[in-house]
Amino acid sequence: MHAAAFTELTGPDGVSVIERPDPKPGPGEAVVDVDACAINRHDLWILEGDSAMVDADDLPFVSGLDVAGVVRAVGDDVAVDIRLGDRVVLCPNETCGHCQFCRDGPENLCEQFSLYHGGLAESARVAADRLIVLPDSVETTTAAALPTAYMTAYHMLRRAEVGPGDLVFVPGVTGGVGVASIQLADMMGAQTVGTSASAAKLDQVEKIGLDHPIEETDPDAIREAVQEIGTIDSVINHLGGPYTAVGLDVMRRGGRMVICGRTAGSMSEIDIPNLFLGHKRVEGSTMGTQHELEKLVDLVASGDLSPETDATYPLEETGAAFTAMSERESVGKLVVTAE
Numbered sequence: 441m442h443a444a445a446f447t448e449l450t451g452p453d454g455v456s457v458i459e460r461p462d463p464k465p466g467p468g469e470a471v472v473d474v475d476a477c478a479i480n481r482h483d484l485w486i487l488e489g490d491s492a493m494v495d496a497d498d499l500p501f502v503s504g505l506d507v508a509g510v511v512r513a514v515g516d517d518v519a520v521d522i523r524l525g526d527r528v529v530l531c532p533n534e535t536c537g538h539c540q541f542c543r544d545g546p547e548n549l550c551e552q553f554s555l556y557h558g559g560l561a562e563s564a565r566v567a568a569d570r571l572i573v574l575p576d577s578v579e580t581t582t583a584a585a586l587p588t589a590y591m592t593a594y595h596m597l598r599r600a601e602v603g604p605g606d607l608v609f610v611p612g613v614t615g616g617v618g619v620a621s622i623q624l625a626d627m628m629g630a631q632t633v634g635t636s637a638s639a640a641k642l643d644q645v646e647k648i649g650l651d652h653p654i655e656e657t658d659p660d661a662i663r664e665a666v667q668e669i670g671t672i673d674s675v676i677n678h679l680g681g682p683y684t685a686v687g688l689d690v691m692r693r694g695g696r697m698v699i700c701g702r703t704a705g706s707m708s709e710i711d712i713p714n715l716f717l718g719h720k721r722v723e724g725s726t727m728g729t730q731h732e733l734e735k736l737v738d739l740v741a742s743g744d745l746s747p748e749t750d751a752t753y754p755l756e757e758t759g760a761a762f763t764a765m766s767e768r769e770s771v772g773k774l775v776v777t778a779e
């Protein structure tokens with residue numbers, strides 16, 4: 441089979457299509473013929489050599505978390521009802537199943553939490569119990585948009601206790617997690633404020649639910665613009681860096697900021713008295729639960745959620761998908777397809 445592998449950790453030009461043996465399922469596993477695999481900034485960090493997870497010794501490395509396709513083979517000892525020909529989406533969570541957090545939940549707190557990689561290929565060997573069977577009305581290319589971006593955003597919004605009438609601030613609103621946060625916050629009855637460097641991209645996100653666009657990148661100017669709009673109940677922060685201090689400043693007393701990323705920097709300086717005198721909460725969050733992903737699939741099936749995909753790329757043009765992400769050209773998800 442073909443795989444779009446990272447052969448050098450030099451950015452998008454480090455992706456090459458290579459030949460790999462066809463996978464066979466081991467015990468508890470299934471092999472999925474991949475129709476579609478969405479990419480995430482997590483993959484781009486790896487490709488740029490900016491992830492502790494993968495180094496030169498691991499090359500060639502096949503990344504890709506968000507697998508959707510058709511089950512081609514099922515191994516022995518599979519306890520779940522997964523059959524040949526099922527159309528499925530993968531929850532990329534990997535958990536030990538027996539630690540305190542696996543037992544108590546939520547599962548994404550697992551002490552040995554890790555992520556599946558391998559979807560940027562024609563076939564993927566996966567844990568069968570991480571597959572969700574898709575209703576007929578949900579296309580595999582649509583489902584591939586959901587796992588990392590939408591599941592993470594959904595979990596963050598729930599952690600932030602977002603509810604009807606809330607004002608939610610999403611710095612960096614045009615990417616995978618950003619757009620997902622807007623669509624899901626909208627469904628929860630909240631109003632949203634979001635930023636981008638691009639007026640054209642903000643126009644697109646406004647059409648899918650963003651209430652208050654701010655075309656700005658300077659943190660001080662963003663702080664001022666948000667304060668003019670209103671007092672923020674919750675911040676969904678995937679940028680980190682200086683946007684964390686801004687988020688804290690614009691939040692109301694008792695407000696919640698949930699952080700999942702560091703696109704704009706791994707370090708943030710915050711005003712501690714502002715945090716404790718205002719009874720504000722700042723929480724870290726990674727991915728979500730398989731049950732949350734199942735709910736998202738149901739929302740797509742019922743027509744309540746329509747994940748936003750900017751473009752699809754054939755497997756051999758995977759490098760171009762990463763170029764679009766790196767150059768901040770896209771709105772929503774970028775999806776690599778088998779065709």
Ligand SMILES: NC(=O)c1ccc[n+]([C@@H]2O[C@H](COP(=O)([O-])OP(=O)(O)OC[C@H]3O[C@@H](n4cnc5c(N)ncnc54)[C@H](OP(=O)(O)O)[C@@H]3O)[C@@H](O)[C@H]2O)c1
Nearest residue numbers: 481612613614615616617636637678701702703726727768
């Ligand atoms: N912990 C987790 O479980 C988890 C899960 C998913 C994602 N994440 C993290 O969340 C972040 C977003 O992931 P994603 O896949 O949604 O990425 P993405 O689609 O590439 O996000 C693009 C967004 O980031 C903004 N952006 C890009 N570079 C920026 C910079 N240097 N300064 C300010 N804004 C910048 C873009 O703004 P413009 O509109 O101005 O171009 C756009 O709004 C990443 O850090 C990722 O690692 C974490």
Ligand SMILES: [Zn+2]
Nearest residue numbers: 536539542550
């Ligand atoms: Zn565990």
